[in-house]
Amino acid sequence: MQEIAVVGAGGKMGSWFTSYFAHRRPLVSIYDINRRSLKASRNIRIAGSIKECVKSADLVLICVPVRLTPKVVAECAKSMKAGAVIAEISSVKHRTFQALARLQRDLRPLCIHPMFGPGASESKKYKVLLVPVRNEEAELKTAHEMFENVVVKMLPDAKTHDESIAMVLGLTYFANVIFAKVITRGNLELLKEISGTTFGLQLLLAESILTDEPDLIIALIRENPLARKYIRQYLKEASATARLVSTTKSSKGLEAELRKVKSRMQKQQDLQQSYRRMYDITEGLK
Secondary structure, eight states: OOEEEEETTTSHHHHHHHHHHHTTSSEEEEEOSSGGGOOOBTTEEEOSSHHHHHTTOSEEEEOSOGGGHHHHHHHHHHHOOTTOEEEEOOSOOHHHHHHHHTSOTTSEEEEEEESSOTTSOTTSOEEEEEEOSSOHHHHHHHHHHHOSSEEEEEOSSHHHHHHHHIIIIIIHHHHHHHHHHHHTTSOHHHHHHHOOHHHHHHHHHHHHHTTSOHHHHHIIIIISHHHHHHHHHHHHHHHHHHHHHHHOSSSHHHHHHHHHHHHHHHTTSOHHHHHHHHHHHHHHHO
16 A cells, blocks of 8 residues: 555644555645644645545545535445455444445445544554445454554444444543533533542543544544434433432432442452552653
8 A cells, every 4th residue: 555545634643644644655645624634744745635635535424423424435446456455444333334335346445433533642552443345354454454453343334333433432531521521511620639549530521622623522422323322321321329318318329329339340350459459640741
């Protein structure tokens, strides 16, 4: 893969991949609807259209908002050369996977999801999810050829991806947005001054999530239909726990619920190890 094309190169992830490939490939062609967000360099060429960007590329990487990805996949495919790879990085796969599956047979689809954000170091090891479209073995090989130091986790289909991401990202983002809405109504500076490890880590996570564009957050909690199921479940459990806090005179019901949650978690995770890891992380942040 000598020539790379990045469509949506002006966004955060598009910019990250442009920089990543520019350090490793002789030519990167880039396009974004917001041309002013792009910068050319010795081996980065700004294209005036999608057609111009992708026509000679060996690999086209699409980094546009989730709702636009299927349309852009189809548009890129019209102008790509035979044998080229067309890859996309959307966080919700059900519609995008269908667009890739419909591509002409002389293109090589790649359905991937980088499990890192634009703040990741280009030299660190990171995880990429892969949903096979046509040829699992060939697509796995292509993913490894694209990236250095990558751990590729294969998922069987788009539904498994979206259901997993609904909890891993959708529920996590939703919970942190609500957390941020509550605490920002108070004196955040004071809370930071008096907080300990737990609040500091939770606040850091919420602040980091809110650096993402609204388009991504909306895609994770609204455009993934499976996320709505977990959000409803979250709200149901929150309401049930709130009733135990506010309506019972005795703490026995709440204590029993907490012990039940702890027991379920301990069956799958060493909680003491998690506690130690939390302090290891905070030591690394100092």
